[in-house]
Amino acid sequence: MTRVLVSGGTGFVGRFIVEHLMAGGYDVVVGGRTPPAPAFFSRPVAFVSLALDPDIDQRVAFRDVDHFVHAAFQHVAGRYRGGEGDDPQGFRRSNLDGSVSLFQTARDHGVKRCVFLSSRAVYGDQPSGAGLFEDTPCHPESLYGALKLEAESELAKLGNDEFATVSLRVTGVYGPSGKGATHKWQPLFDDYLSGRPIAPRAGTEVHGDDVAAAVRLTLEAPLAHLTSRVFNVSDVLVDNSAILAMVQDITGSKHALPGLATLIAFNAMNTEKIRALGWQPGGLERLQATVRSLLA
Template sequence: MTRVLVSGGTGFVGRFIVEHLIASGYEVVVGGRTPPASALFSKPVAFVPLALAPDIDQGGAFRHIDHFVHAAFQHVAGRYRGGEGNDPEGFRRSNLDGSVRLFQTARNEGVKRCVFLSSRAVYGEQPPGADLFEDTPCNSDSLYGALKLEAENELDALGTAAFKTVSLRVTGVYGVPDEGAAHKWQPLFDDYLSGRVIAPRAGTEVHGEDVAAAVRLALQTPLDRLQGGVMNVSDVLIDNRGILAMVQNIIGCPHPLPGPAALAAFNSMNTEKIRALGWQPGGRERLQATVRSLLA
C-alpha cells in the first residue's frame, strides 16, 4: 500500500486531504505538532511529529514514505494574507525556510512525489478581467503570496527523475468545518441575517473535497502526463450576493441582498490543465448543498 505523509493534516484543508486519501486506498501518516484527536478521521491514521523548523533534522518522519503532501502553514489565526502579524521574519523562516528543509529532507529520504499546496495569492495584482494561467507572470503583492511563490520555485528546483514535484495553486477553500468550529462565511451569514449592510465582494470558491481530489490526481497521474510543476485549482466564481441568495432561498430571510460585484473584472484562475487529468469539481451544485448544510 502506498504511504503518504500529509503535513498539516489536522488543519481545515488537510483534513479533507487525509480523508480523501484514506477513502482512495492510501495509507496516510499525519505530520504535525500534536497527534490528531481519536475521532477526527473516519479511520485511525499514523502520526509523526513534524515542524516548520529549518534547523531540525526530521529525516525520521520520512522513512518508508512514498509521497509527501505539504499542507502545513504557520500564520496568525484566521489570516493568510497578513498572517505574519508583527513577525514577518518568523513567518518567512517557518513557511519558506521550514518548507524548503522539508522538501530537501523528503528528497534525501527517497520520497517519490511531493505535492505542495500553494495559493492564488502568487499572482498578485493583474489587469482587470484577465484570466490567470499557470504561466501568467506573477506579481505577488503580499508576503504570503511572495513566500508561496518562492517555495514553489525552490521545490521545482529540487525536482529530479526520482523526485517529482507539483505545486497546486488553491483559492477560496470552503466546506463544513469540524464540530464546534465556525465556517468561513459565518460572519457574512450573521451580518445578512441581522440586516446589516454588506459590501459587494467577489471571489472564487472550491470545496475542500475537490482540493483533495486534485492532490490525489497529482499523486497518481502517470509522470508523462504531468506537464509542468504548477496547476491551478479553483471552481466557482461568485459574489456575496450570489452566496446570500442561496441563504435567502433556503431559509426565506426577508432582508435585501447586497448589490452585485463586478464579476467581469475578477481575475479567475484557468483550470484547464488539471481538468485535462480528469478533475471534475462540484460546481454550484456542491456549493449550494454546502450552504444548506452550514445553515442546518
C-alpha cells in the same frame, strides 16, 4: 499500500486531503505539532511529529513514506495574507526555510512525489478581468503570496525523475469545518440573517474535497502527463450576493441582499491543465448543496 505523509493534516484544507486519501485506499500519516484530537478524523490515523523549523532533523517522519503532501502553513490565527503579524522574519523562516527543509528531507529519503499547496495569492495584482494561467507573470502583493511563490520555485529546483514535484495554486476553499470549528462563511451568514449591511465582494471558490481530489490526481498521474508541475485549482466565481441568495431561498429571510459585485473585472483562474488530468469539481451544484448543509 502507498503511504502518504500529509503535513498540516489537521488544518482546514489538510483535513479534506487526509479524509479523501484514506477513502481512496492510501495509508495516510498526519504530520504536525500536536496529534489530532480523538475522533477528529472519520477513523484513526497515524501521526508523526513534524514542524516548520529548518533547524530540526526530521528524517524519522519520512521513514517508509512514498509521497509527501505539504499543506502546513504557520500564520497568525485566522489570517493568511498578513499572517506574519509583527514577525515577518519568523514568518519567512517557518514557511519558506522550514518548507524547503522538508522538501529536501523528503527527496533525500526516497519520497517519490511531493505536492505543495500554494495559493492564487502568487499572482497578485493583474489587469482587470484578465484570466490567470499557470504561466501568467506573478506579482505577489503580500508576503504570504511572495513566500508561496518562492517555495514553489525552490521545490521545482529539487525535482528530478525520481522526485516528482507539483505545486497546486489553490483559491478560496469552502466546506464543512472540522470538529469544534466554524465554517468560513459563518460570519457572513450571521451578518445577513441579522440584517447587518454587507459590502459586495466577489471571489473564486473550490470545495475542500475537490482540492483533495486534485492532490490525489497529481499523485496518481503518469509522469508523462505532468508536463506542467504547477496547476491552478479553482472552481466557481461567485459573489456574496449569489451565496446569500441561496441562504435567503433556504431560510426564507426577508433581509435585502448586498449589491452585485462586478464579476467581469475579477481575475478568474484557468483550470484547463488540472482538468486535463481528469479533475471534475462540483461546480455550482456542490456549492448550493454545501450552503444547504451548512445552514442545516
